[in-house]
Amino acid sequence: MSDPSTTDPRPARKGPTFEPLPEWVGLSTRLVHGARRPDLNAGAVVPPIYQTSTYHYPAEFSEANGRGDVHLYTRGDNPTHEVAEELLRQSEGAEAAAVFASGMGAISGTLLTFLKAGDEVVVLDDLYGGTRRLFSDLLPGLGIRVRWVHTVxxxxxxxxxxxxxKIVFLETPSNPVLHVHDLEAWSSAADRAGALLVVDNTFATPVNQNPLTHGADLVVHSATKYLGGHSDLVAGAVVGPSELVNRVRVGTLNLGSTLDPFAAFLLARGMRTLSLRVARQNLNGERAVESLAAHPRVRRVDYPGRASAEEEAAARRQMRGRGGLLAVTVDGGSEGVRRFLHALRLVHVASSLGGVESLASSPSETSHRHLSADERSRLGIEPGTVRLALGIEEPDDLVRDLTEALDQLS
Ligand SMILES: Cc1ncc(COP(=O)(O)O)c(C=O)c1O
Structure with missing residues (x-):
């Protein structure tokens, strides 16, 4: 997997040509109009789903003569992937994007592309539990040294x-207690060491933060979350300069983490409303923090920028909005959490995040259940901690549901 060629696995394909948009359009407009391709779509306003594994190719075709417009096989290229990739590329202000079958597919593919036995990777330890296990369980078995940075x-x-x-990997804001890591500081440190800075931008979304403009070399996403936006698909993405994204494409071609075309279609459909959804989620986040922080049954509220003056300053520099994710630590430990979750009437009790519906989950029982109680506590995850992923409902309705459920703890 290491040191793959830097050539695109689709080298001589002419590649998709989307209708260019004027330079001056903003993100919402880009997400709506950014992947027009009438040549391919019989003029359809909505690009169709290319639900095919393979493609006819001309009998005289030879890779050596260049591929022109020829697609060969969906594990490598599919026009529906290209639509989602174009929207991702534009939303992160990047040269290129590649979609994967899941966020973990994108993250593992990126790490396995750039790391080989004997290499070292630095990782900030407040991470999604699955990513954490990739670093703690898989990479060391391949002879890759993992240096943990304890972010408390x-x-x-x-x-x-x-x-x-070789790589510095971090999430900001982080999962589940929303620490903000200073992208410019980590990027300068990575540059000085000659390492690539890879940032998981799932929580912030490209609406609230573009890590590439703050020095990240590559951005990864669980597109399952806000990008898809409707809790009805699983997908991932890697975004950045063409040279690096193409290395990941080549490096992962035979790992097989290919996104199904139907999921790619749903992803592109979801992305068209990303700005609107995230704007509402930002508002719901701010409103919920105000109310929950004042509730007598709440011991702590975590939200981007609240942990310290340094984190607030970093959030101001690198984030345009603070998002709809927060963590509350309620009275009564795990029993308090059970009673709180049980009393919710609108907010679903489910893990995951980023959909139109609000979700609440206990990290101790879900995303971080594999850690010991001590490790969780060191990361700020207490038995009474609940992660709230707010959707796009009316702010007053959410505040009422959450407040009434907390009142039950009295
Ligand atoms: C921040 C973050 N990164 C990555 C992932 C993994 O993404 P997926 O579930 O799409 O594989 C998740 C999943 O919850 C996540 O929260």
Whole structure:
């Protein structure tokens, strides 16, 4: 997997040509109009789903003569992938994007492309539980050294990244207690060490944050979440400069984490309303934080920028909105959580996030259940901590549902 060629696996294909948009259009407009391709679509306003595994190719075809417009096989290229990739590319202000069968497919594919036995990777330890297990269980078995940065009291990034790691990986805001990591500081430290900075931008979305403009080399997403936006698909993405994204494409072609075309269609459909949804989720997040922080049964509220003055300053520099994710630690530990979850009438009790409907989950029982109680506590996850992923409902309705459920704890 290491040191793959930097050529696109689809080298001489002419590649998709989407109708260019004027330079001056903003993100909402780009998401609506950014993947027009009437040449391919018989003029359809909505690009069709290419639900095919393979394609006719001309009998005289030879890769050596260039592929022109020829597609060969969906594990590698599919026009429906290209529509979703174009919207992702534009939303992150990047040269290229590649979609995968899941967020974990995108993250594992990126790491396996750039790391080989003997290499070192630096990772900030407040992470989604699945990503954490990839670093703790899979990579060491392949001979890759993992250096954990404990983010509760982090060293200066340049100290944490000293040596010659190949990759620095972080989430900001992080899962589940929403720490904000200073992208420019981590990017300078990674640059000095000659490492790539890979940032998971799932929580912020490209509406609230574009890590590439703050020094990240690659952005990864669980597109299952806000990008898809309707809790009805599983997908992932890698976004960044063409050279790096193409290396990931080549590196992962035979790992087989290919997105199904129907899921790619749903992803592109979801992305067209991303700005509207995230704007409402930002509002719902702010309203919920105000009300929950004042509730007598709430011990702590985590929300981007609340942890410290440094995190607030970093959030101001790198985020345009703070999002609809928050964590509350309620009275009564795990029994308090059970009673709170049981009393919710609108908010579903489910893991995951980013859909139109609000969800509540206990990280101790779901995303971070594989950690010991001590490890969870060190990360700020208490038995009474609940992660809230707010949807697009009316702010007053959500505040009422959450407040009434907390009142039951009295
Ligand atoms: C921040 C973050 N990154 C990555 C993932 C993994 O994504 P997926 O479930 O699409 O594989 C998740 C899933 O919850 C996540 O929350």
């Amino acid at each position: 009291r982090p060293d200066d990034p340049s100290v944490s990244v000293a040596g010659s790691p």
